[in-house]
Amino acid sequence: EIYTLSLHDALPIYPGDNSQWVPGMVGGALAFDGTSQFVYVPSYPQPASNMTVTAWVWANARTTWGTILKNWDITGQFHFGLDSSAGDLSIYVAQADGTTRNTSEEVPFPTNSWQHVAFTCDGSLVRLYRNGTPVASVPYEGTLLHPSPQGCLGIGAKMASACNATVAGTPGYWRGKIDDLGLWNRALNAAEISAIVVAGLQGQSLTNAA
Secondary structure, three states, rough: OEHHHHHHHOOOOOOOOOOOEEEEOOOOOEEEOOOOOOEEEEEOOOOOEEEEEEEEEOOOOOOOOEEEEEEEOEEEEEEEEEEEEOEEEEEEEEOOOOOOEEEEEEOOOOOEEEEEEEEEEOEEEEEEEEOOOOEEEEEEOOOOOOOOOOOOOOOOOOOOOOOOEEOOOOOOOOOOEEEEEEEEEOOHHHHHHHHHHHHHOOOOOOHHHH
């Protein structure tokens, strides 16, 4: 039901001295330099209708199309991060027919502080959350593009369709830190999202949220 995304999955361009690991909300977080560093997850159990992604993130700056977690090149299942150069939190999802639905918070994302972010797809609405509070939503037809033409996930950058490099031109590198990232094949409700926020504020992982 929950797929906890390990930030140890692949660190292809990080130094070998573990200096990328920094204090986070829940133990250690992974730092991203905003220019070249990312995590590549080669595959994941792709949901067909309902899903949730949650994470604690810290933005040193609002990079253009800054990536939290994406399965997306020209298209894909979802595109979660900052919106273009506006720098507000946004989510795009592709439906089974290939059309896209998206929504955003429409305020600049806070910098230099930990923020909990999440989105859910519950079969009728895509909901966007920040710090446990719903900030935007958009209807969708209840399907997600499945299977996605792209099999991998990018954390901190958007991967190209072949999953062998980041996207040319608009890689969307994250500048800051990401911690306690998880993906579910169901939509968490508002109380469950809030419980994860409370757990994180107490230094506890999302797997310990009550």
